[in-house]
Amino acid sequence: MTATGLTDAPVEAVVFDYGGVLTLPVKQSIAAWLAADGIEPDSFSRTLRAWMSRDAPTGTPVHRLETGELTVEEFDALLAAELTTTDGHPVDPVGVLSRLFAGMRPDPEMFTLVEELRGLGIRVGLLSNSWGDTYPRERIDALLDPVVISGEVGLRKPDAPIYELTLARLGVAADRALFLDDAEPNVLGARAVGMRAHLHVDAPSTRAALAALVPGLRPTPNGAHE
Known part of the structure; x- marks a missing residue:
C-alpha cells in the first residue's frame, strides 16, 4: 500500500480538483x-x-x-x-x-504538471465542487477530459456517486486513477470508492508524489534545479 492509496497498480489517470489545486490557495x-x-x-x-x-x-x-x-x-x-x-x-x-473569488489565480506550476502528464500518455481530468462559474472553461476544456463540475451533474464531493461518475467518464479502474484535492474529506471520499488520492498542499510536493508513481515524470519542472 502506498501513501496515496490502495495499490501499486500503474497510474493511468490523474484527476485534479480546481480551486486550491489548479489555482493558488x-x-x-x-x-x-x-x-x-x-x-x-x-x-x-x-x-x-x-x-x-x-x-x-x-x-x-x-x-x-x-x-x-x-x-x-x-x-x-x-x-x-x-x-x-x-x-x-x-x-x-x-x-x-x-x-x-476575484483574487483567485491559476497556479502555473500545476498547469505545467497537467501538460507534462498528458505528454506522458496519462489521462487527466477535473472534478470540482462548484461555487458558481469561476472556471476558465476554454483553458480547462482544452487540457482536461473529463471535466466534472458538481453543479452541472447534481452531485458533490465527498459523496461516492460523483467519483463513480468521473471514473465512468474516464473509463479506467478506480485503482488506476489518482485524485488530487486540497480538502481531506474529498481525499477520503475518493479512497472510499477505491481511488488513490493525494492531499495537495503545494505544487512541489504534489509533483514529487506523482513522480514516484508516474514513470518519466520529473520530480521538479523541466529546467528547474533538482
Missing part, C-alpha cells in the same frame, strides 16, 4: 475580499463551519449551491445575511461570490 483571495469589504473574519469562518463541517446537516446552503439546487444569487443573499462588518453596515448581497 483560495484563502488568499478570501483574505483580500474580507479586507476589502470590511467583513469580520470570524463571521465568515463561523458560517463556513456551520455549512461545511463534517458534522454539518445534509442540505446546507453550500451543499445546495454545489449541486445546483441554489443559484449563485440565492446563495449570495444567504451568505451576506450571515456576515457582519467592522462598521456595522450590512453586507451587499449582490456579487458576494464574485468578490470572494
Whole structure:
C-alpha cells in the first residue's frame, strides 16, 4: 500500500480538483475580499463551519449551491445575511461570490504538471465542487477530459456517486486513477470508492508524489534545479 492509496497498480489517470489545486490557495483571495469589504473574519469562518463541517446537516446552503439546487444569487443573499462588518453596515448581497473569488489565480506550476502528464500518455481530468462559474472553461476544456463540475451533474464531493461518475467518464479502474484535492474529506471520499488520492498542499510536493508513481515524470519542472 502506498501513501496515496490502495495499490501499486500503474497510474493511468490523474484527476485534479480546481480551486486550491489548479489555482493558488483560495484563502488568499478570501483574505483580500474580507479586507476589502470590511467583513469580520470570524463571521465568515463561523458560517463556513456551520455549512461545511463534517458534522454539518445534509442540505446546507453550500451543499445546495454545489449541486445546483441554489443559484449563485440565492446563495449570495444567504451568505451576506450571515456576515457582519467592522462598521456595522450590512453586507451587499449582490456579487458576494464574485468578490470572494476575484483574487483567485491559476497556479502555473500545476498547469505545467497537467501538460507534462498528458505528454506522458496519462489521462487527466477535473472534478470540482462548484461555487458558481469561476472556471476558465476554454483553458480547462482544452487540457482536461473529463471535466466534472458538481453543479452541472447534481452531485458533490465527498459523496461516492460523483467519483463513480468521473471514473465512468474516464473509463479506467478506480485503482488506476489518482485524485488530487486540497480538502481531506474529498481525499477520503475518493479512497472510499477505491481511488488513490493525494492531499495537495503545494505544487512541489504534489509533483514529487506523482513522480514516484508516474514513470518519466520529473520530480521538479523541466529546467528547474533538482
